[in-house]
Amino acid sequence: MENIQHEYRGKHFTIPLLSKEGGIEIAPWVNTDLPPIPCDAPVIQSLNKIWDLNEFKRVHRPVSLGIIPLEEQLLFQMQGIAPRVLDMPIKFPGSKFRIPREFAQFVPVIQRIANYEKAINPDCYDEYYCYLTVEHGWVEPGTLQREAPCHVDGFQGARWNPKVRGNHTYTVGDVVPTVYYDQPFKVDHLDEAKHDFFWEFNRQVAETKSAHAWRTAPFELTLMDCYSVHRGDVAPERVYRTWIRLSFEVRIFDRLGNAHNPLFNYDWEMVPRDIEALGLVPFDPNCDPSLRVFPWQDLDGSPLADRSHKTQPNLT
Ligand SMILES: [Fe+2]
Numbered sequence: 001m002e003n004i005q006h007e008y009r010g011k012h013f014t015i016p017l018l019s020k021e022g023g024i025e026i027a028p029w030v031n032t033d034l035p036p037i038p039c040d041a042p043v044i045q046s047l048n049k050i051w052d053l054n055e056f057k058r059v060h061r062p063v064s065l066g067i068i069p070l071e072e073q074l075l076f077q078m079q080g081i082a083p084r085v086l087d088m089p090i091k092f093p094g095s096k097f098r099i100p101r102e103f104a105q106f107v108p109v110i111q112r113i114a115n116y117e118k119a120i121n122p123d124c125y126d127e128y129y130c131y132l133t134v135e136h137g138w139v140e141p142g143t144l145q146r147e148a149p150c151h152v153d154g155f156q157g158a159r160w161n162p163k164v165r166g167n168h169t170y171t172v173g174d175v176v177p178t179v180y181y182d183q184p185f186k187v188d189h190l191d192e193a194k195h196d197f198f199w200e201f202n203r204q205v206a207e208t209k210s211a212h213a214w215r216t217a218p219f220e221l222t223l224m225d226c227y228s229v230h231r232g233d234v235a236p237e238r239v240y241r242t243w244i245r246l247s248f249e250v251r252i253f254d255r256l257g258n259a260h261n262p263l264f265n266y267d268w269e270m271v272p273r274d275i276e277a278l279g280l281v282p283f284d285p286n287c288d289p290s291l292r293v294f295p296w297q298d299l300d301g302s303p304l305a306d307r308s309h310k311t312q313p314n315l316t
Contacts, residue, residue, distance in 0.1 A: 003083075006257055008272040013257030016083035022101035023263040026111050028118035028125075035066050037120050043168065043225045048124045051156040051163040053192075055227040056185040061214070062222035065116055068172060072108045073219050077174055077242055081105060082134050087247065088259035089266075091130035098263035103134065106244055112221065113170045113246050120223075128248040131258075136242040139176065139235040145243065146232055147295035147310035150181060150201035153247060154226035157278065158193040165250045166226040173243035174218055180230045181205050183212040189283065196280035201229050202291040202313045203284055210315045234312070290314045 006013040038044060042060045068076065082103050090110070091097045097114055099107060110132075118125050139145050154167025171178060185204055190197060205213075215233065216222050224230065235241070247253075256270040275294075282292035289299040295310040296303060304311065 008256065008274075011257075011274070013086070014084070015257065015259050016085065016102070018083075018100040018102055018259070018262055020262045024099045024101065024104060024107055025096050026099070026107065026114060027096045028111075028114040030119075031112075031115040034116055034119055035064070038063055043223060043228065044120060046166060046225055046227065047121055047168060048165055051160070051166050051226065053187050055166075056187045056229075058227070059182050059184055060225055060227040061182050062180060062216070062224040062228055064216075065112070065170075065221040065223065067217060067219050068109060068112065068221055072112075073174070075105045076109060076172070076219070076244075078105045079136070079240065079242075082136070084136065085132060085134050085259035086257055087131040087133055087253045087255065088261050089129050089253070089264060090132045090246075090261060091128070092264060092266075093128060093250075094126045095264070097130065098261065099132075100261060100263060103132070106132075106134070109172060109221065109244065110246065116170075116223070117248065128250060129252070131245075131247045131249060131253055133245040133247070134242075135244070137240070139239050139241050141235055141237050143310070144232040144234055144312070145176070145241050147312065148231060149198040149291075149295075149313055150205050150229050150231045150315070151198045152201075152226050152229055153224070153245075154249065155197065156226070157197075159278075160251075167247055167249050168223060168225040169245055169247040170221060170223050171216075171243065171245045172219060172221040173216075173241060175239050175241050176233050176235050177216040177218060177220070178230050179233050180214045180216070180224070180228060181210070181212050182214050183208060183229075185229060194281060195283045196275070196292070198275075199280075199282045199292040200284075202315065203282070203287045205229070206288065206291055206313070206315050288314055
């Protein structure tokens with residue numbers, strides 16, 4: 001398989017060129033085996049609502065769709081076929097899901113997600129894009145598959161005006177499950193044009209010494225939203241990890257580095273985009289330095305000499 005390489009601000013992106021032939025098209029169907037919909041869960045209550053910072057005052061614990069069946073687990077874990085991709089659209093508003101054949105091993109899980117999505121969101125289902133991220137590979141002990149601060153997916157910062165509907169996202173992984181922080185977060189004191197909210201999430205989690213950390217189970221499919229603060233976990237030993245994410249969004253994800261799906265006819269202008277370019281500062285410049293630097297920076301803010309090394313926030 002051919003790839004396209006991109007690099008900006010020292011970050012490398014490999015975009016696979018995917019097959020046009022043999023794609024798989026799926027649509028949701030009514031599945032009576034779906035888990036019950038917890039209508040009182042904040043993640044369900046916030047569906048289709050416009051982004052609202054007040055929601056960080058409520059705990060948006062992910063909704064569990066249960067452990068995927070064993071036969072789907074075995075398919076999911078097949079190594080060496082699916083390429084890694086970032087935020088590749090597999091559904092456009094009004095379309096079915098179109099999945100390049102390279103991702104066939106994930107089709108049962110995607111079907112499961114499509115069915116649940118249609119069940120929880122019958123009215124606005126057709127108004128969303130769905131983006132697929134696939135991450136797999138060896139993770140070394142003491143490291144994360146993707147180093148990141150405590151964060152949310154689908155944050156709408158100062159660049160997004162007016163605000164739009166919030167993101168909701170399904171994830172499942174085989175080992176080293178994601179850590180969620182089931183605590184309310186204070187954000188009234190922050191200025192979205194000035195402060196890095198993720199560093200502040202780090203600080204508030206560290207304040208509790210991660211007392212509210214909660215992990216999903218291996219192969220547990222969950223639905224979070226743009227207020228579910230989370231972070232990957234540290235691998236206790238060398239493991240091969242496979243993880244996928246399906247994000248439902250009303251926005252176009254045009255970040256340079258995202259994969260292109262050849263089963264749709266679209267031509268977005270892709271632009272370099274990262275949080276570093278926003279020039280944000282920590283709310284508390286005196287907190288533990290590990291909580292307020294980017295992973296590629298040392299504690300004094302200078303770039304780490306060894307690019308394979310990452311600074312982790314001290315959350316305990
Ligand atoms: Fe995330």
